[in-house]
Amino acid sequence: MxxxxxxxxxxxxxxxxxxxxxxxxxxxxxxxxxxxxxxxxxxxxxxxxxxxxxxxxxxxxxxxxxxxxxxxxxxxxxxxxxxxxxxxxxxxxxxxxxxxxxxxxxxxxxxxxxxxxxxxxxxxxxxxxxxxxxxxxxxxxxxxxxxxxxxxxxxxxxxxxxxxxxxxxxxxxxxxxxxxxxxxxxxxDAPRVRAVRLLVGGALFSAALVAAVAGQTVAPSVAVMVALSAAAIAGGALVLHLVGVWLVGAQARRRVRCAGSPEQLLAARGVLEDPRQAWSQVSGVALTAFTATFAGSGAALVGAGPGGAGTAPMTEEEVWLVQDVGTGILLTLGISFLIVAVSAVIAQAALIHDRKELYAGLHALGADTRTLHSARVRTVMQPLLLVVAVAGAAGLLLAAPMAGPAAVLAPGTFALMLGSVAAGALLVRAGLELTRPVLAAVARAPARAAG
Structure with a gap:
């Protein structure tokens, strides 16, 4: 063999x-x-x-x-x-x-x-x-x-x-x-997510914040400034990946203790089964919120969006630059949304197949598909609201040294960030709805086979 x-x-x-x-x-x-x-x-x-x-x-x-x-x-x-x-x-x-x-x-x-x-x-x-x-x-x-x-x-x-x-x-x-x-x-069993992630994430975020400040204050050249800024952004995204898993698990442990309905208990237990997997389902929206913070700050900084810096006379090259920054922002967010949409559908369909025995068993015990679907929606949407809030706050803190407080606090920055979060959440929710027939088929499969 x-x-x-x-x-x-x-x-x-x-x-x-x-x-x-x-x-x-x-x-x-x-x-x-x-x-x-x-x-x-x-x-x-x-x-x-x-x-x-x-x-x-x-x-x-x-x-x-x-x-x-x-x-x-x-x-x-x-x-x-x-x-x-x-x-x-x-x-x-x-x-x-x-x-x-x-x-x-x-x-x-x-x-x-x-x-x-x-x-x-x-x-x-x-x-x-x-x-x-x-x-x-x-x-x-x-x-x-x-x-x-x-x-x-x-x-x-x-x-x-x-x-x-x-x-x-x-x-x-x-x-x-x-x-x-x-x-x-x-x-x-799924490995326990330990609180040491908070310590590592805090140290990494501090380093990213130092890099962001250094890139705007002591960088000897444009190349070094760009390298430090890119490192700060990538470091912040990695921090979200580290800390997000722990936050999702901690929220689920609290919800298990205070669950008031079968859907809430199933949702919380589903997250605790594998917090890393639960994080992977919402990480796309969290990272999009993080990205949108920098995008909105950049737009406000160059005057390419609401709350911008104004429209002083500019050369043709400067006009192109302002327009291209706005175009680049939209492209970056658009690609992020594509990643979120693909991730949502793939993750949900894969998770249903991965837990087919669980769904079939629960259905055999009397849980209807509406209850199972409601629990699955809670499993995704509750962690999503938590992590996007953390991601947006982290993005604002890191963007402040790069773009300045005025650009970070501009209305356009918050409008773009909140709009991106809403669009990402709707994409994830649509992915959940598209896979409802898959869940129904998996849950009812043993009954059909038995008949």
Whole structure:
């Protein structure tokens, strides 16, 4: 029972065309297409010349820093989705006598092949996404769709990075999989989220705040200022990832103690089952709120939005710069919303399949699909409201040294931030509603089979 003989039996046409397989491929294709276009657009700004070229490159790097963590979160969620499909079959293989090396090889290769299919599909779809985005004007004229496609070496690096992320997540899943004496798979309880995350997050946020202040006060050059500002933004987003998980778990523990209905208790227990997974479902909106704070501050700083700095006479180059900052803000937020929408649908569909035994059991015990759906909505929306408030506050604190208190407190900043939060929350809520039929089918499946 060797790996070369078993691999064709597991990686089949049905494995790719089944609902979980298609969902996994789509989960990798969407972030790949977005990543290729963002990488190509960033590279295009580094090929520009002129007086404002350095500033354009700096703004492109800031946009990439704002989108980096959401991209990583979506990619990791896609990798976890592909890993969930394998556990039962790996247990069966172990029961039949397959060696640990064979099981490990299958556990790594199957998700990697599905991820590879998604990466290829995303690379093919990237030019289609670049066509409308290439019409967006910068410096007075459209960039063109070709400018949004990265050069060969960069494209290869981006695609390889997605595959490495998939392989890394699969490897972590292998380490967490244990096989008992009778080769029956045993799931370990979700690891407890410890309060040490608050200490690490606090130290990292302090470092990000220092970098933000240093970038505006003691930076010896524009390049150093941009590097420090980008580091501060990326550091703040990482802090949210660290602290957000703990906050979601702490809120769920409190709600378990004061639950007043079955839906509330099911929702709180669902979050406590795996706070990291609960965080992943709302992290997109939290990071979008964080991004919108900087976007609104930037718009107010250059006078590109409500509450701006005014309209003093400007040269043609300065007019282009103001317009392009506003365009870049909208593009960054638009890409964030796309990530949120994709994450919401994929995460909810994957979670339903992952907990199908639970939903089927609860339905058999008398819980109707309305109650199950209501509990699932609470599982997502209650943590969402908490983390977006924390994300917005963190963004305001980090943006203040960069843009100044006047830009941070401008009405346009708050309008853009609140509007982004509302749009992100609506996208997540729509994702929950779109997967309602999936939940109903999973919950009722045993009843149909029995009949």
């Amino acid at each position: 060797t790996l070369p003989r078993l691999l064709p039996l597991f990686v089949t046409r049905s494995a790719f065309l089944s609902a979980p397989g298609l969902l996994t491929v789509a989960a990798f294709a969407a972030p790949t297409a977005l990543l290729v276009v963002v990488g190509g657009g960033t590279a295009a700004f580094f090929r520009t010349e002129g007086e404002s070229a350095v500033l354009y490159r700096a703004l492109a790097l800031v946009a990439v820093a704002l989108l980096l963590v959401p991209f990583l979160s979506l990619g990791a969620a896609a990798a976890r989705l592909s890993a969930r499909r394998r556990d039962d079959r790996l247990s069966t293989l172990s029961l039949l006598g397959a060696s640990r090396g064979t099981v490990t090889g299958l556990a790594l290769l199957e998700p990697l092949l599905l991820a590879g299919a998604g990466v290829l599909l995303g690379a093919v779809a990237a030019p289609l996404l670049a066509l409308p985005l290439g019409l967006v004007p910068f410096r007075g004229s459209p960039l063109g769709w070709r400018a949004l496609l990265p050069p060969g070496p960069l494209l290869a690096g981006l695609l390889a990075g997605v595959l490495v992320l998939a392989l890394g997540s699969a490897a972590v899943g292998v380490r967490r999989l244990t096989v008992g004496p009778l080769a029956v798979r045993v799931r370990r």
